[in-house]
Amino acid sequence: MSKKNPISIEVLETLDSIDRRGSFAKAAEELNKATSAVSYSVQKLEEQLDIALFQRQGRRSVLTPAGKLILEEGRHILDHAAQLANRAKEVATGWETHIRIAVEFMLPAPTFFAVVQQFLENHPTIEIDITESVLNGGWEALEEERVDLIVGAPGPVPQQKGYRAIALPSTELVPVIAAKHPKAQWANNKKALQAELPKLRRVVTHDTSTSGITRSGGLGSEGKILYVQTLEQKVEAIVAGIGIGHLPLQKIQPYLDQGVLLTLVLPEVHPVKEYMAWKLANKGRGLRALTEQLAAADWQ
Structure with a gap:
């Protein structure tokens, strides 16, 4: 008969909580257990594996290298266990x-x-x-x-x-520039703007695709570029006068009404x-x- 594995779901949850909360007492509070019960659970696992899982650093309980290994792999087990429970419930009820x-x-x-x-x-x-x-x-x-x-x-x-x-x-997109931008005076001058356009920094959102072919939209990604992660960041970067770009009209209408942003006289972009x-x-x-x-x- 094989020996029972001492690393249970419950003890992995305990290790995870101690690591995130930084102490046995805070983990006990999160798990709704007595601190002594949390300490016993860890001590018992250490005895069964004959290794140390935590060491003290000031007031914090910090994982040893062995403890880190168990927790890192254990978190995958916890995730899979949660997914299994969710899938079982969905199969039983039809509701996720x-x-x-x-x-x-x-x-x-x-x-x-x-x-x-x-x-x-x-x-x-x-x-x-x-x-x-x-x-x-x-x-x-x-x-x-x-x-x-x-x-x-x-x-x-x-x-x-x-x-x-x-x-x-x-979504209707409009090309804009901040009124405070050094080149804002060319916003409505089509001929001057076309000459200045290659020199203006574009603000571009990163395509969140990681394995496929990424793409960009709007004014393109040639010339000087500031890359941002989200549309909100793109709006704030353009408002700050860092560069130009296409933004959804419904998100920036107040800025246009207040004169904070100016529309650039550029060829119309088809709605997205x-x-x-x-x-x-x-x-x-x-x-x-x-x-x-x-x-x-x-x-x-």
């Missing part, structure tokens, strides 16, 4: 416990979060996990099953991937076609309910 969404925030964020708020009111046991995607990043995350749903991903829709895609209202998409193989009832609410939302 967790929905992962990648959002491209060219679309109106208040509308999106209003739908999420209403959905969670009706389904309080479902956990929503939201990440921000840019350009091809959302499609890649969906293909690799890192998310269950993408909202606001730009077209075209990848073909033969087994996706269900619903078109959302297009955006989509909501998920895999047809995903039959979760929660996902179906959420996508129905998002499709019915007023995105204007």
Whole structure:
């Protein structure tokens, strides 16, 4: 008969909590256990493995190299155990416990979060996990099953991937420059602007795709560039006068009204076609309910 493995899910949760909280006492509080029970659990594992898992550094309990190894690998086990429990519950009830969404925030964020708020009111046991995607990043995350749903991903829709895609209202993009920018006086002078354009720094959002072919949009990525991670950062960088770029009209209308940003006299850019998409193989009832609410939302 094989010897029982002393590394249980419970003890891994204990190690994880001690590492994150920095002490046995705080871990005990998080786990709703007595500090003595937490200490005993660790001591028992150390005795069974004949190794030290923690060492004291001032007031903190810090993992030894062996303890780090166990916890790093153990966290993968904890993640898989949680996923297994969620999948079992979904199979039994048809309702997910967790929905992962990648959002491209060219679309109106208040509308999106209003739908999420209403959905969670009706389904309080479902956990929503939201990440921000840019350009091809959302499609890649969906293909690799890192998310269950993408909202606001730009077209075209990848073909033969087994996706269900619903078109959302297009986003109108406008090229802008800050009124404080040194070259702002050329904003409405088409001839002078064309001459100055190659010298102006572009503010570009990183495509969050990591393994596919990345792309950029708007004014392009030639010449001097400031790369940013999110659309919000791009707005703030342009407002600060660092560079120029295309931004969604609905997000910057107040800045235009106040004269903080100026529209550049450049060729018109076609509105960006955006989509909501998920895999047809995903039959979760929660996902179906959420996508129905998002499709019915007023995105204007």
